[in-house]
Amino acid sequence: MDLDFNTCTLSDIELLSEVAKETFHETFADMNSSETMAAYLESAFNKEQLKKEISNPNSLFLFLYSNGELAGYLKVNENEAQTEFQDKDGLEIERIYLRKEFQGQGLGSTLLEKAISIANNRNKRYIWLGVWEHNEQAISFYEHKGFITIGSHSFLMGEEQQKDYIMRKELS
Template identity: 85%
Template sequence: MDLDFKTCTLSDVELLSEVAKETFHETFADTNSSETMNAYLESSFNKEQLKKEIRNHNSLFLFLYSNGELAGYLKVNEKDAQTEFQEKDGLEIERIYLRKEFQGQGLGSSLLEKAISIATDRNKKYVWLGVWEHNEKAISFYEHKGFAKTGSHTFLMGEEQQIDYIMRKELN
């Protein structure tokens, strides 16, 4: 399997918007109303919002290509771009998504390893992320990779409040 990471730039915003909407919808559409889902997709993954996020020098988006096909993407944040904590020693993995047809091939591990590599290169002491309390597949994956639940926070899905577990992995 030939894997390649590509940094997303402003010229990639249309493709990023498409893959972000697609993967978020695939992951959470079954557990949310279509109205709530559509409103969230439009507010969070529209081109203007993504351009703003790409322009933030404390955030980084990476596409993952598998054998030349776009398989998924990763977004990491540091410093004031982090959605919580904003500690200099931490790197947030805000988004880590794979298209459905690429799941089950070890590519989630590749995305996670890339995020950890970025954190290590930037001398971070830990990585952290938020994962929905009902996403047991993801929680199990992160626990298997050495993450531990350290708290929770509220995630707004439209008007609906949902609970995300905060999970953290200490780095050497």
């Protein structure tokens, strides 16, 4: 398997919006109303919102290509771009998504290892993320990778308030 990471730039906004909407929908559509899902996809992944996020020097988006095909993407934040904590010693994994046809091939681990590598290169002491309380597969994956639940926060999905667990992994 030939794997490549490409940094997303403003010229990738169209593709980023498309893959972000697709992967989020694939992951959560079954557990949310279609109205709630549509509203969230449009507010979180519209081109203007993504342009703001990509332009933030404390955020990084990476596409993962498998054998030349876009498999998924990763978004990490540091410093004040983090959605919580804003701790200079931490790196947030805000988004880590794979297209459905690329799941089950170990690429989730590849994306996570890339985030850890970025954190280590930037001398971070830990990485952290928020994961929806009902996403048992993801929670299990992160626990298997050494993350522990350290708290929770509210996540607004459209008008609906949901709960994310905050998970953290110390780095050596």
